[in-house]
Amino acid sequence: MTDHPGSENKTGGTYVEPGSGFTRDTRYIDTRITADGRDGYPVEAGRYRLVAARACPWANRTMIVRRLLGLEDALSLGLCGPTHDERSWTFDLDPGGVDPVLQIPRLQDAFFARYPGYDRGITVPAIVDIPTGAVVTNDYAQMTLDFSTEWTDYHRPGAPDLYPEKLRGEIDEVAEAVYRDVNNGVYRCGFAGSQASYDQSFDRLFARLDQLEERLGTRRYLVGDSITEADVRLFTTLVRFDPVYHGHFKCNRNPLTAFPALWGYARDLFQTPGFGDTVDFVQIKQHYYLVHTDVNPSRIVPKGPDLSNWLSPHGREMLGGRPFGDGTPPPPPRAAEIVPPGHTPLRQPA
Template identity: 80%
Template sequence: MTRASAVGRYRDVVTEENSTSGAYVDPGKEFVRDSRYIETRITADGRDGYPVEPGRYRLIVARACPWANRAIIVRRLLGLEDVLSMGLCGPTHDERSWTFDLDPGGDDPVLQIPRLQDAYFARDPGYPRGITVPAIVDVPTGQVVTNNYPQITLDLSTEWTAYHRDGAPDLYPERLRGEIDEVAELVFRDVNNGVYRCGFAGSQDAYDRAYDRLFARLDWLGERLATRRYLVGDTITEADVRLFTTLARFDAVYHGHFKCNRSKLDEMDVLWAYARDLFQTPGFGDTVDFTQIKRHYYVVHTDINPTRIVPKGPDLTGWLTPHGREALGGRPFGDGTPPPPPKPAEVVPADHGAAPGSPA
């Protein structure tokens, strides 16, 4: 991959990208996300050549990335830890790739590679776009199968059902899929991607438009959630997972770093209570690493934060305060049960989460 292709892609898919050059803002232009992913799917029938098989694949993520955080949450809620292993990249990267610098020796212990790009190039030596997370790698060949993050979580819910834990929730119930898809698309357009359209706007007009759309949608979500515990139906669904990972990063990163500063999350009463409700639900807050989140955004985005100084705040203790959302009813896991505690190797360090008295 050339430096130019890496930088060009970085402007489109910011948090997953592979450049420390600071080329995140295209002056005078509106941020446009490149959504061209590797669309190969892992399915129960193996129609794309990759059947669901326990132990065959490895999910590569970075806790800093909101798109990867979705896959971490869904994998944990469904209890797929023993059939789909997980590799963790560090929160920062160079212009070539996410790296496995958290692992002893700097190599992923299963794939035996130092950089995620090695798995992309194993499949396509001329791969022209960004080296993104999440990605699922076929362990026997060392090749990336897919990095299509919206489809990855849906497939974990619908194609991997033979390996779901007892009591796994239905995150994508068939009768609600139309509404889930509709809500998730609005959330993606104006919130998940909207914060990036603010932070990486290349002009005042582009920023103003993105800012207005973001907060109009957050207001809409607050109204929707004022009388219902979850976004669709009375249980947690894929739509909630997709909104949560942006809300979890809002005060720590997006409010200041991306100039999304009309209101902090903890000043938006309904959304703040909703986010705390999910955060305190097993499988959500216990996947969030605020230290890695802040380190990624403030260190990697050098044209926005050229000093690379990482702020000490905000105070995280509010995440653990009562939220009162039980009064709205709802059943978090439907007829299912909460997931067990995370495996020891996958526990977020206590001082990286919302332990009492800890800063972000």
């Protein structure tokens, strides 16, 4: 996802509008890929490509859910680099800077293939129809729900139910509060253009984190006794909190490590297969500190914090719960999808 409706590029970008608060452009392509194909795009194995970036928290959600559900064979993954050129996310991690399946250098090309002259944000995650090369959707919030409910024919044996029908009302309610005050709240702090808008966003962010700290003090997961969509959505912000949001976005009342329950919860998920093995701390820091040049004009990427503590014991098992419910852990990530050595504290698969 782009972080702002303004421009993004490798040498600078406009994210802060002086004198005002940050408003996210949420005009996404809301076409859905469904089992019945009612929007013209039926679920089909091998037909679509998920384009993501490890740096982006919104894209990270889709990578986690895809792993947990075992959709790797049905839905291929294309990865953009952590920064952008002046037009869009780019495939600069691939040989020749071209996605090997879509044969394009910029995600923008897939948007233009469907909507010539597309004038909204070129965002990740996006799903592209491989036969036509055209983007289908970049509606990240609906995307992971559809992975759980529409792609069931391609779930792995033992895939967890991340969106159980009996809990959907509570999951949606918790996820909406988390989005408003935490997922998007950190951006409202970081891209605030006035002291008043920053102060208000800061207070809302930490009030919600305090509530989540209390909620997670007595329960292992946000809703029910196993991992759900709500946990995925909170995790991708928490894992970026101390490396980026605490300093870069001035969310500095206290670090994540000062919240006993939230810090334990975040480590519990990080150490759960499918979560931490999708996280690339190097790319995360590169994205924020190199791209947001009006927030960080020097483009210096900090060396800290020490990330080895993500592997420290969390003790959350004492609260009970079963991470995957009646399901099982996913297998190790595919060789082509392993986070590069040195980019994560996790031990790499043999």
